[in-house]
Amino acid sequence: MRTVEVFADVLCPFTHAGLRTLIDRRTALGHDEPRLRIRAWPLELINGKPLDPYHIGAEITALRASVRPDLFAGFSVDTFPASSMTAFAVTAAAARTGDAVMVEEVGMALRDALFEQGLDIAQREIVAPIADSFGLKALDAQETLAAVRADWDEGKARGVIGSPHFFTGVGESRFCPVLDISRDDVGNFVIAWKQGTEAFVDSLLG
Template sequence: MSEPLTIDIWSDVACPWCYIGKRHLEQGLAALGADAPDVRIEYHSFELAPDTPVDFAGSEVDFLVGAKGLPRQQVLTMLDRVTGVAAEAGLTYDFDRLQHTKTLKAHELLHFAKAHGRQLELEERLFRAYFTEGVHVGRLDELVRLAEEAGLDGSAAREALESGRYADDVQEDIDRARQLGITGVPFFVLDGKYGVSGAQPAEVFAQALSQVAAERAA
């Protein structure tokens, strides 16, 4: 039996297009039905705004106005657009509830989850917590709770976060992204050699996966 087709995804918990891209990828795989290749998905860390404080004082609109230097109305229009695209993908975004924060500890937790075989479950839980439920994913207590809800041991998760055991793994992912020339997320690498940038439509993922699988078979 051949090895599964690998899908490496550079992503940030605070990236709205990353959650949409995740869902589009899943929908693309589902659309292939019985022809879908066996895949192994692994998430890699990327911090869009590493200088963000854990407790940012303000709304998502405030952050984007300050960070991007954009007019407030333009930011509101931009968020309305991404909310609409998310809805088309079956996701609910609530930017009024969203608590902007530094995502470093969330990335450390994702590496902990990977080591315990629950990374995909935690990735989904973190995205929903951040964009839909307004959970503060920069705080340890909240991260531990989400880890437990994703099927992980809470005490072990807390110890891993407090010790910073996975901080080097997060940095290695970020360094690798830089080496690959990745400057924005989501970014998907199929089978270690084909890059797909952005939250492409489901049909684009389906076509790309079919092509890679066909090349493998040949």
């Protein structure tokens, strides 16, 4: 099965928009591959602090106003997770199976719970039913940290610069390949599709 490798944080709204766009296009084409092999790029560890829900909210406002008005229906700053590690405990368990389909579906189920259902996926009682639905047992804290750090170290070695960062099946490396992200004169996010996005997505999907 063909895969596309993506280093990403589970709490990153740009990743949610990008991955969902690829999956939507894949579905429209009637394809079932390539699958997205989602790896951990842990922003809270990289930045040394949790993600700011208000900053995330500003990113989401711009995403909804420009490229994906149909996404992020359930987002709330009040339920935004204080940490991604509880979710990474489940994605790391999925990665251990080596099942490309499961890795993608678990990653997207967690993002859907956060961004579309407004659930706090830092809470074990929230992520446990998701893990159970895939027959997974979340890793413990020590195992999760080791798995996340291993992905982070590998990503750094391969030149990952942010979330999401794609590695295609032909060895191409691209940071956030479908979204053009900037700020206006007063600091508001301005987001648009990158030039050549449709051609890139279709080439990725074969």
